[in-house]
Amino acid sequence: MTCRHSDHGENRAGTDGVIERAPVVDRRELFGLGGALLAGGALGSLFPREAHALTEAPVPAVENARAGGTLDAVVHPEPPTLAFFMNTATPTRAVVSKIFDGLVDYGPDLKPRPQLAESWETSADGLTWTLKLRKGAFWHDGTPFTSADVQFSAEVVWRRYAPTAKRIFQYLTKVEVPDAHTAVLTLSKPTPVIINALDVVAAPVLPRHLYEGTDIPNNPYNNKPVGTGPFVFKEWARGSHIRLERFDRYWQSGRPFLDGILWKIIPDVSGRANALETGLVQYGERNPVTFADADRLAKSDKLVVNKDGYNGFAGWLWLIPNLRHPILGQLKVRQAILHAINRDLLVKTVWGGYATPATGPVSSLLKTFYTPDTPQYPYDRKKAEALLDEAGFPKQADGWRFKLNHDFIPFGDDYRRTGEFVRQALRAVGIDVTLRGLDLAAWTKNVFAEYNFDLVSSWGINWQDPQIGVEQHYWSKAEAKGTPWFNASGYARPEADKLLEAAQTETDPARRVAIYHDFQKLAQADLGLLNILEFRWFGVWDARLRNVTNTFNHSQSNFAHVWFEQSA
Template identity: 85%
Template sequence: MSRKPDLPHAFNDDAQDAVFLEIQRRTLFGLTGALLAGGLLSSLPARIAHALTEPLPNTVEGATPGGILEAVVHPEPPTLAFFINTSTPGRAVSSKIFDGLLDYGPDLQPRPQLAESVEPSADGLTWIFKLRKNVFWHDGTPFTSADVKFSAEVIWKEYAPTARRIFQHLTKVEAPDDHTVILTLAKPTPVIINALDVVAAPVLPKHLYEGTDIPNNPHNNNPVGTGPFVFKEWQRGSHIRLEKFGQYWQEGRPYLDGITWKIIPDVSGRANALETGVVQYGERNPVTFADADRLAKSDKLVVSTDGYNGFAGWLWLIPNLRRPITGNLKVRQAILHAINRDLLVKTVWGGYAVPATGPVSSLLKTFYTPDTPQYPFDRKKAEALLDEAGYPKQADGWRFKLNHDFIPFGDDYRRTGEFVRQALRAVGIDVTLRALDLATWTKNVFADYDFDLISSWGINWQDPQIGVEQHYWSKAESKGTPWFNASGYASAEADRLLEAAQTETDQAKRIALYQEFQKLAQQDLGLLNIFEFRWFGVWDKRVRNVTDTFNHSQHNFARIWLDQNA
């Protein structure tokens, strides 16, 4: 007879059932806050189960149904296949169409979506998910554990960029009934509780994806989800239209009748659309900082940094380490010394940013350390380093040429590129600033590695393992996958630290590993960390409940409503 697993789900063992009930009782009343303190679960041996005990309220006080929300998305998403390409514009749209197993609140604590509860075993090697009943895909097919099992075995393991790393130790997925899923891991992975949202662990309809050419499945850009809104049409260059899902699992939701995402490439056009009421919502810095300050004085609009607690972003330059010039450490050090980052965040980013000290944002307080090597603005130091690197100024005044390809997400990124270009030219680096469309930029950088220096940005999320690791772990390099170790950075010591943190269940030791890693990252400069964002959104005051989220960019909008009487 096979040995029963050491799990709280050994239902045919009365003794284990009794133990589990007592443990669960203690967990429900005493451990919920501790489990998530600092963005990760508490010490693994000290916990047995985690249950999502706060029920979602059926109503929002004062909310009234109805209305189409006109929103702006910028730039136009390259695709809605969010489980392959996790670009922010695509995520903003897809997160209304799909739900995740969990969502996260402004306090970064988990909230149930497709999963009503999550229970890890004492050793952290088994996770039991109890799924919500009476959930339907938008084509009317019931959502079951088979969809999660398929997604875990295929989408998470082969396609989803974050899940491929988070669930690298996943060895078995069981679906003993339609509403239970059991994951078995070879090694404990405490970050899982913070990586079960719609994008990190996407759940796709098995009946539409199994046995297909998944990257080219026609439903990638004609999606069928379980979320509060149904995809209706995408007119390229114009808009993406979503409608309310009448069979959504939460009765009375969503409040909105639909969302129309308008594609407005020009930043002044977005400001005008918000000011005149043509659109009522824009996330992630939709207007210039001067316009933000002006619109904040309007009696019709809200400009706020609230609702981005879990969206701790930072901007960096990615040097192509495969090339001799940018692969030279002294050149990378010189580039950082040449850039006046205090002036950059003040003049280009209007004070909605602060200089970065490393790859972990200061907003992620549990893991952050400022005790890292720094490269303050010093042109003389930059020039000396370039001389030492073997690149003295030539007769024409230039040391070498570089192309700088900024991420084409709007005027602020172009102006950042111009600032960097000017700073590097001041120390003898002849920089050509190239403005590429998003599809070309993405292919050049992540598929072909055809670049010298690019500027882009990323998010820490609730844990460095989710958002930082992918840029520094050598095993995360995945040619063709956007935002995964494009620089080619590979360090045995960085790998050791990151891999130890992946399975470390002692919170203090895990934090120490990440703080040691931050020092190494700033020493090696696989990425040149420039500044941390302080994101803001702009919306009509009649749009209510906007900031009830950890991240504007993937809020599902089920609880947002339009106050028709305001």
């Protein structure tokens, strides 16, 4: 079945400039957060052996939908940039996904839903993907969306700039456009994960007429974006807000319901809790408040605190050891660090039960690919001390074995407290740890551009498939100095590369799962990353807001179907 939408409208122009209210540091945009990248769809859709077509997924129920109203939402921290095709920071993604549509979207069941692509077909050998594109879709400046935009984006943006697409589409050889609404992708090797990587961030589609022939990383439209999505960018007042307005000629008739979205930048976590409680904002995603506040706000009849809508956002937190470091490069030291940390207590005391200890690099939420059969390092202080002794680092006269700096990701109090917990645990076994709280720009530059760190705490996302969200941290060929979230540890193991590369082109579902099981065992034995815990994300929103959770990821829902119920 091919899905089609017959109701369209023309586009209304409208892109205002960025209002600067605070000094802008260029390095924030150059080395901004690169976000965690894509966790587990249905195997049948991942491994096409014959032609398939997208079927229309059920749209959110809107029988009693009420149009109107501006949604005041909180975004934290402030996006480092809106150039989402280079920097996939979660705050960037949350904002830009309302401005741009992807070729497809994904539902809570992780199955694809049409956006700019109405249907797709895959050849039996998996080497040709034919996308039938939506007619009647427009860019926000009034220019029609066509296959030329997809061709330009695939040939230029995906290959050169988009972090996920550069890996997923590495075997893309050509893009043909037989007509204005058909794009044919030809591959040299089958890449079954593609169906899980056609969303707005993994495979971004930019307006060819505004980017072709320009200095793309410095294009002025990067921070005043022109998209095809349900909301038009109007203003970015740095340090204050980002304002979006309804695109009243969106391709889907009657959508969006909201008049606009005002993203408010509230750095202080207590300020965010107060804003939600008082109604200053009506929506916050990805743990916008502390766990104690979440429990308290959940008791209000005016607010909803809910973990739904994060099925594809399977996140985990890890420590990145700099394997170039003469001490952290030793496996026994890394094993000792994990044995020294009581992760059950960390989950209980710092994460309020909104997490669970990780068993490896693949989240247990990603049921298709997950295996618990991996090496484990349970809390055992005596074992940790024995391993450090064996590694040649006995306690000195002052009680310390060696010194380390620990730089926690500056995303809020939970991450600082996690850093403090780790510091105390390591000091208890004789490792003198200095906890450093850097600003986001300095932290990202140190970690991903200069590799100037000892031990870092950070987090990432599995997404629908390990190839999208896990591979980049362990594949030696993914290391890209200066690109956030790509193998900063320096892990390089030929056996791991062999497994990851085999999974990239394996079209047998069971064999591909088995490959990833073998990879998890190897990764957890090598400890290129020290996997600490899995997240259980929650959002907080006004109880009158409807259709919030009909998504695989709050941070990428376009909110075309979200609406406010009339107050009683």
